[in-house]
Amino acid sequence: EAGGLALQRQKRNTDLQQPRMTAERGNLVFLTGSTKNIEFRTGSLGKIKLNDEDVGECLHQIQKNKDDITNLKRGAIGLPQNISNQIHQLDSKLADL
Amino acid sequence: EAGGLALQRQKRNTDLQQPRMTAERGNLVFLTGSTKNIEFRTGSLGKIKLNDEDVGECLHQIQKNKDDITNLKRGAIGLPQNISNQIHQLDSKLADL
Amino acid sequence: EAGGLALQRQKRNTDLQQPRMTAERGNLVFLTGSTKNIEFRTGSLGKIKLNDEDVGECLHQIQKNKDDITNLKRGAIGLPQNISNQIHQLDSKLADL
Amino acid sequence: AYKFWVPNTDFDAAANWSQNRTPCAGAAVEFPADKTVSVLVREGHSVSDMLLPLDGEFVLASGAGFSALDTGLHLDCSTAAPALFRDPDRFCWHDPRLWRSGDAAHGLFSVDAERVPCSHDDVVFPSDASFRVGLGPGAGTVRVRSVRALGQTFTRDEDLAAFLASRAGRLRFHGPGALSVGPEACADQSGCVCGHAEAQPWICAALLQPLGGRCPQAACRDPLRPEGQCCDLCGAIVSLTHGPAFDLQRYRARLLHAFLALPQYQGLQMAVSKVPRQPRLREASGAKADTEIQVVLVETGPETGGAGRLARALLADIAEHGEALGVLSATARESGAPVGGGS
Numbered sequence: 001e002a003g004g005l006a007l008q009r010q011k012r013n014t015d016l017q018q019p020r021m022t023a024e025r026g027n028l029v030f031l032t033g034s035t036k037n038i039e040f041r042t043g044s045l046g047k048i049k050l051n052d053e054d055v056g057e058c059l060h061q062i063q064k065n066k067d068d069i070t071n072l073k074r075g076a077i078g079l080p081q082n083i084s085n086q087i088h089q090l091d092s093k094l095a096d097l
Numbered sequence: 098e099a100g101g102l103a104l105q106r107q108k109r110n111t112d113l114q115q116p117r118m119t120a121e122r123g124n125l126v127f128l129t130g131s132t133k134n135i136e137f138r139t140g141s142l143g144k145i146k147l148n149d150e151d152v153g154e155c156l157h158q159i160q161k162n163k164d165d166i167t168n169l170k171r172g173a174i175g176l177p178q179n180i181s182n183q184i185h186q187l188d189s190k191l192a193d194l
Numbered sequence: 195e196a197g198g199l200a201l202q203r204q205k206r207n208t209d210l211q212q213p214r215m216t217a218e219r220g221n222l223v224f225l226t227g228s229t230k231n232i233e234f235r236t237g238s239l240g241k242i243k244l245n246d247e248d249v250g251e252c253l254h255q256i257q258k259n260k261d262d263i264t265n266l267k268r269g270a271i272g273l274p275q276n277i278s279n280q281i282h283q284l285d286s287k288l289a290d291l
Numbered sequence: 292a293y294k295f296w297v298p299n300t301d302f303d304a305a306a307n308w309s310q311n312r313t314p315c316a317g318a319a320v321e322f323p324a325d326k327t328v329s330v331l332v333r334e335g336h337s338v339s340d341m342l343l344p345l346d347g348e349f350v351l352a353s354g355a356g357f358s359a360l361d362t363g364l365h366l367d368c369s370t371a372a373p374a375l376f377r378d379p380d381r382f383c384w385h386d387p388r389l390w391r392s393g394d395a396a397h398g399l400f401s402v403d404a405e406r407v408p409c410s411h412d413d414v415v416f417p418s419d420a421s422f423r424v425g426l427g428p429g430a431g432t433v434r435v436r437s438v439r440a441l442g443q444t445f446t447r448d449e450d451l452a453a454f455l456a457s458r459a460g461r462l463r464f465h466g467p468g469a470l471s472v473g474p475e476a477c478a479d480q481s482g483c484v485c486g487h488a489e490a491q492p493w494i495c496a497a498l499l500q501p502l503g504g505r506c507p508q509a510a511c512r513d514p515l516r517p518e519g520q521c522c523d524l525c526g527a528i529v530s531l532t533h534g535p536a537f538d539l540q541r542y543r544a545r546l547l548h549a550f551l552a553l554p555q556y557q558g559l560q561m562a563v564s565k566v567p568r569q570p571r572l573r574e575a576s577g578a579k580a581d582t583e584i585q586v587v588l589v590e591t592g593p594e595t596g597g598a599g600r601l602a603r604a605l606l607a608d609i610a611e612h613g614e615a616l617g618v619l620s621a622t623a624r625e626s627g628a629p630v631g632g633g634s
Contacts, residue, residue: 123361
């Protein structure tokens with residue numbers, strides 16, 4: 001009985017931390033306690049889909065976009081430097097005439 | 098029993114709006130009615146994770162990517178203008194020789 | 195009773211293949227092992243939200259970012275070509291003097 | 292005293308399902324669309340289809356959850372009819388069958404009205420189960436000393452009102468009735484009246500609802516109707532007028548140990564409480580007090596006259612020790628001979 005009570009007390013404390021699936025006026029809401037996560041775990045062939053979009057692919061595309069942007073930035077910084085050099089050279093040649 | 102059947106029929110009419118969890122060819126599917134949302138909510142210290150990726154961070158990255166693109170566009174428009182000017186000046190100088 | 199146990203064991207084995215929503219120490223976990231999906235579907239007017247972020251909008255923004263990047267890349271490749279041509283022409287003119 | 296709410300709305304409780312069993316693996320499951328409810332899920336369940344309520348919640352205990360299993364894949368779920376979750380609004384606060392007393396003891400029972408929490412009782416809702424309680428209709432405000440729910444104890448009306456208005460509260464309490472708490476511990480050692488005079492019609496209506504609202508025929512001539520009891524019963528009632536020295540707890544313990552424990556009284560059950568004195572009895576006894584101590588004695592088995600013998604033994608005890616016990620006077624009534632059933 002004492003063990004049962006201890007268990008009950010412990011349960012009581014965790015009650016609000018328990019995850020839940022709730023319906024609110026027809027909306028479906030998945031909830032967790034303040035420090036708890038919602039996790040999606042797929043095997044290599046399983047997918048998580050939100051309205052027909054594969055979330056895994058979406059996250060992959062975000063990373064791909066980020067990498068592309070990094071490359072574009074590098075180019076955008078490298079490019080003017082290179083062109084500026086060429087223009088500078090032309091300018092020098094003109095001055096030397 | 099007749100009342101039970103009537104109740105069931107009535108229920109079926111509201112079915113379309115009732116959130117539902119169902120199996121489709123072994124897939125687990127969560128559905129809501131036409132105007133209803135599906136929401137995932139963690140506490141302030143909880144995360145939404147997809148295969149060890151923090152989805153919150155990923156969504157944040159989308160905005161960051163967008164901002165980076167805006168900056169790149171601004172640069173990509175400003176840059177040629179500036180260079181065109183320099184090339185035009187060189188061209189003028191050449192013509193003046 | 196033995197048959198029941200066997201059935202239960204069998205169930206457990208097939209359970210591992212089934213996509214599922216489960217609670218793990220207060221975390222809410224959506225799992226899909228094999229080739230099966232977990233899908234969330236709203237009607238056309240419903241939204242899927244992750245901690246107040248509209249996933250539909252996020253996915254739209256990812257695609258928009260991707261398109262913008264494609265355009266930026268095209269520009270970043272086209273631009274230097276065009277400028278290089280102009281610089282090359284200037285260089286030729288200078289040499290012809 | 293503590294009163295514990297018994298029924299739950301757990302997913303895993305067989306009694307909550309239309310066919311008195313939890314959905315089998317691969318079952319189609321239906322929750323009523325328009326019934327608001329909180330449902331605790333303790334185990335893993337395979338479902339092929341589950342219609343959720345428009346307003347409700349499924350709380351997942353650790354390890355609990357749902358998985359997808361297409362219908363028809365499992366032999367043990369061949370039934371075509373979906374498993375229906377029974378109406379969660381069927382549990383009424385005033386139903387005596389839905390409460391368990393904290394100080395239950397072997398041989399003790401409570402009259403029907405006192406099985407429902409009295410105004411000085413502390414009410415406890417299960418912390419390890421989901422539940423739903425209907426308040427009302429028509430019985431007015433339910434008053435108790437405190438309410439414990441979801442790990443919180445409410446002793447102030449403002450706090451309780453805030454809880455009841457919250458989503459958590461609305462998922463668990465419904466109906467037109469009001470629930471109120473107040474600092475009314477029973478400070479009188481002679482006991483306190485339960486305070487259900489107004490609510491008793493509702494209590495009895497809830498109790499007798501499965502019987503079509505009518506009491507079963509008592510199995511004796513001249514049956515008795517104790518104060519707070521919904522139907523006539525066979526046995527005996529001892530009514531005590533007490534003085535300031537009377538201690539209800541001590542007297543109840545005395546009856547349990549000095550009388551009910553005796554072999555000749557095995558099979559008897561006893562309810563001891565302070566009740567409003569019935570007006571006709573008040574006039575007859577000439578007593579000024581408007582309350583009395585009611586001792587109800589019933590036999591759980593076939594009628595043997597044991598209740599009557601114990602009643603007379605209690606009168607003799609009071610004649611001998613009344614002054615020490617704080618009892619001023621005592622009367623006893625007995626039901627008549629058994630009827631019917633060819634005894």
